[in-house]
Amino acid sequence: MEYAEINGGRIAYELAGPQEGEVVLLSHSLFFDHTMFDPLAELLHDAGYRTLAYDHPGQGASSRVTLAELSMDALTEAAAALVRTLDLGQVHAVGNSMGGFITLRLAARHPELLRTVTTLGASAEEEYQLAEFGPLAEALGQDGAAAANVETLLYIMFGDTSLANGGDVVDHWRSYMSALDTSIGAAAYQVIHRDRIYEELQDVSVPVLAIAGDEDHAYPQPISGSNIATATHGRHETVSPAGHSVALEQPQVVAELLIKHFTS
Numbered sequence: 001m002e003y004a005e006i007n008g009g010r011i012a013y014e015l016a017g018p019q020e021g022e023v024v025l026l027s028h029s030l031f032f033d034h035t036m037f038d039p040l041a042e043l044l045h046d047a048g049y050r051t052l053a054y055d056h057p058g059q060g061a062s063s064r065v066t067l068a069e070l071s072m073d074a075l076t077e078a079a080a081a082l083v084r085t086l087d088l089g090q091v092h093a094v095g096n097s098m099g100g101f102i103t104l105r106l107a108a109r110h111p112e113l114l115r116t117v118t119t120l121g122a123s124a125e126e127e128y129q130l131a132e133f134g135p136l137a138e139a140l141g142q143d144g145a146a147a148a149n150v151e152t153l154l155y156i157m158f159g160d161t162s163l164a165n166g167g168d169v170v171d172h173w174r175s176y177m178s179a180l181d182t183s184i185g186a187a188a189y190q191v192i193h194r195d196r197i198y199e200e201l202q203d204v205s206v207p208v209l210a211i212a213g214d215e216d217h218a219y220p221q222p223i224s225g226s227n228i229a230t231a232t233h234g235r236h237e238t239v240s241p242a243g244h245s246v247a248l249e250q251p252q253v254v255a256e257l258l259i260k261h262f263t264s
Helices: 034-046 072-085 098-109 130-147 150-157 160-165 168-178 183-192 226-232 251-263
Strands: 002-006 009-016 023-027 050-054 091-096 114-120 208-213 235-239
Touching (some): 023 034, 091 098, 091 251, 098 114, 114 251, 130 150, 130 168, 130 183, 208 251, 235 251
Parallel strands (some): 091 114
């Protein structure tokens, strides 16, 4: 891991892959860190791309920050500052779930930094399950994930097929989520209290691809697919079988879709 001083805090990141490759910014989901993209990053490296995977402020190995600094708007500005600080030129921005909320805001507000945008399991709308997710975020803030039902988090973040099959990936993230402390509650609060960005995307000039998982329990089609495509005048694809963590559950399929999008 390397670290960049951004807005008075420290962002942990990993820059890897062919030195001359176009850079792909990888923006992770809530309850994960940058390593959720490890399988996808390897495939992109093999295809000649360089990747910049980072931990959001307040998560992973990055600095803990205030509640206000965990808003989607603030996290978007931190991501833009990271790209500028590392002097990477224009990047392909890819975000899963919360990371997708951020990449959409980058498309609307910082198009000069971008070649393309791809969202996976994301939304351009306000949280439609606020009544369900609100108590969960409150419990996380009070007791951390260890005292909450980690199986509930896994159900939100993975599809039925992944959960039924189990294996190393699900087991690893069960263990990771179980160790999350109370600070994750503030991040969860800001995720579910984000503002709608749908109308702001109407004039986006950056090519946008929205990828949805057919078993997504959090943001199923049309939320994570056709709604984003309509808002951005972009395209959408549905991946099967996959839940909310599309990049982690189907890295090979996602890599193929990304490369097609990058080169189209």
